[in-house]
Amino acid sequence: MREIATVQVGSYANFIGSHFWNFQDELLGLADNHECDEIFKNHNLDMNVLYRSGETHQGIPTYTPRLVSVDFQGSLGSVSSQGTLYNEAPAPPGGVSTWTGGVTTCASEPxxxxxxxxxxxxxxxxxGNASFDSGKNGSRSEIQDKDIVECLENGVRYWTDFSKVHYHPRSLYELSGLWMDIEDFDNYGVGRDAFSGGLRAEEIGERLRFFIEECDHxxxxxxxxxxxxxxxGVAGEFLENIADEYxxxxxxxxxxxxxxxxxxxxSKKQTISRKLHDVVSFSRLSASCKLVVPVGLPSFSMSKTSxxxxxxxxxPYHTSAVYASAIHSISLPFRMEQLGPSAQSSYTCGxxxxxxxxxxxAGQARQNMVSILDVSMPAPSLTGYPVPQSLLENLQPLNPEIAEDVEDFQAVESMTIHGVYRAGSQRASISEVKDAVQAAYDNAVTRPKFSHLSVARCPLPIPLPFPSIFGNLVGQHGELLDMAISDSASRGSLEVHSIPMAARLRSSNAILPLLENRLENLRKFGIARGALGTELLRNWGFGMDELEDMGETLSKMVTTLKPYSEESSDSD
Known part of the structure; x- marks a missing residue:
C-alpha cells in the first residue's frame, strides 16, 4: 500500500478540497454503476491510496478520506464536525466541581x-430503508437536479454546502476560542499565535497521527x-511539527x-503588511516541505486559463473548482496501480x-523546490496539422508571477494527460497520447531537459454539485466544439458529464519573478535600515536574525535559477 494523507488548512483550501473529494466520490460511484461508461470501471486507480476503510461502533463498514481539515469555528455550515457516519455527539463541556451556582447554556439554532x-x-x-417506495413523500426523487444546481449557483456560503462526501469524526477540526473577527485573522503572526495557543497544536497533530499511524507504507x-x-501561520507551524515528527x-x-x-x-500600511506576509509565509512554508507549488490567479475571467x-x-465555489481539477489530475500518478516490469495496462501508464x-x-543539480502548476481545462483533442502542438500551447500557469516564453535548458517537468480524444468522440489510447506529446515536443521551440509523462484514459468526472463554469463550446464529454451548442453562456453538470484534462508541474526559471519579488520586498520593507515593516515583523515574532536568514535562503533560490546574476557574484 502507498497511502497518502491529505491536509487542508483554511477556508479556500477547504473549498478546493471539497471539489477534490467530490471527484473521488464520483469515481467510486461510477465504478459501481453498471450503466456508466466502461472507462470508469477500469480506471486502474487505487482509491485506497486516499481513503481508509473502517467501521462504526455498530459494525457498519465505512470508507472515508484520510484527511485532516482545519478551518474557523462555524465554517462547516449545517454539517457536524463529527461527520454523519459515526453519529458521535461531541462530549459536553465538563463542569467545574467547585462551582455550586446555576449554569446557563447558550446554544444557537443549527x-x-x-x-x-x-x-x-x-x-x-x-x-437504509429496504422497503423504500420511490413515490414516497419527501424522497430524493422529488428533488430535481436542476433545482439543486440552481440552489448551489446562487447560495453557496460554506465549503460543506456542496460536499457529497462522508468524513471521519477525526477529519474536521474547527479553530475555536480565537476571540477575533475573521477580517483580523489576516497575517502570518496571528495565525502562528493561534496554532500555538491552548491545545490546538497537540489536537491537530493528534488527528494527523491517527491517520498516519494506521498506514502500512x-x-x-x-x-x-x-x-x-x-x-x-497555522500551516507553517503545523508543517514544522510534521517535519520534526515525520x-x-x-x-x-x-x-x-x-x-x-x-x-x-x-492603504500603504496594508500594502506593506500584505507584501511582508507573502514573504514570511513563502519562506516559512517552503522551509518545512519538499516541494511547494504557489497557486493563485488574481482573475480567472481575464486569464488565458479560462x-x-x-x-x-x-x-470561491467557481474558482476553487479549477484548482481542485488541476490537483486531481497532477496527483493521478500517485494512485495508478503499479504493474510488474513486463506488464502493460491499456488504461494508465506513468x-x-x-x-x-x-x-x-526538486532533487536536480539546481535544487529548486518551487514548481509551477499549469493546466488545460478541458484539454484539446490530439487532432492537428501537422502536429498537435495545441496540446502544449493550451497549458496555462495558475500563478501570475511567472515569466513567459523563457528558455531554460535545465527545466524538468511532470505532465499528466487523461481522457483526451484523438478525433470525434473516440478517446485516444495510451500510445497515441505518448506519440502526440513526443511529436509536439519535437516541433517545439524549446523543450525541457527531462519530462515525465503519465497518461490515463479515464477523464475527469463532473459530479452534480460542480459549478456551471463551462462555456457553450464544451460538449457533453468535454469535447471542444466548432459551434456553440446552446444559447446559454455557461453549462454545468447537467450538460457536461466529464472532461479531458492536462496538467503539468515544472521546475523552471520561469518562477524567478515570484522569488525575486519576495526577496526585494523583504529587503525593502523588512531588512533595510529604517524599513517601514521592521516593527510589524517584530510584532509577528520575527527578529532581524530570522529575517536575514530568510533573505539568504531566498537569495540562494534565485541564484540556483540564475547562476550568472548579481546575486551570484555578491555571494562569492
Missing part, C-alpha cells in the same frame, strides 16, 4: 440544510493551505490564493510515488 444536502440526507434514508502528505491570511515523509504543498485576496489594499470557462471571480516526483523536480 443552520438549515440547503437543497443539495437535504437530497443527500434523503438519499441516505432511502438506502505512507508515500507522502498532500497539503493545501489558504496562504493569504492567518491560516498560513522527517522521512515528503510533503507536497499547494499554497493557494483566492482571487478576492489579490485585490490591491486600500478560454473555455465562464467563471465569476467573486465566487505511475510514480510522491517522493519520485519530489526527487525529479
Amino acid at each position: 443552520l438549515k440544510k440547503n437543497l443539495f444536502l437535504e437530497s443527500l440526507y434523503l438519499e441516505d434514508e432511502d438506502v 505512507i508515500q507522502g502528505i498532500q497539503f493545501v493551505v489558504d496562504d493569504a491570511g492567518g491560516f498560513s 522527517a522521512n515523509i515528503p510533503v507536497l504543498l499547494y499554497s493557494v490564493h483566492s482571487p478576492d485576496t489579490c485585490i490591491d489594499p486600500k 478560454s473555455f470557462l465562464r467563471m465569476k471571480d467573486e465566487k 505511475a510514480m510515488a510522491v517522493n519520485d516526483l519530489v526527487q525529479m523536480l
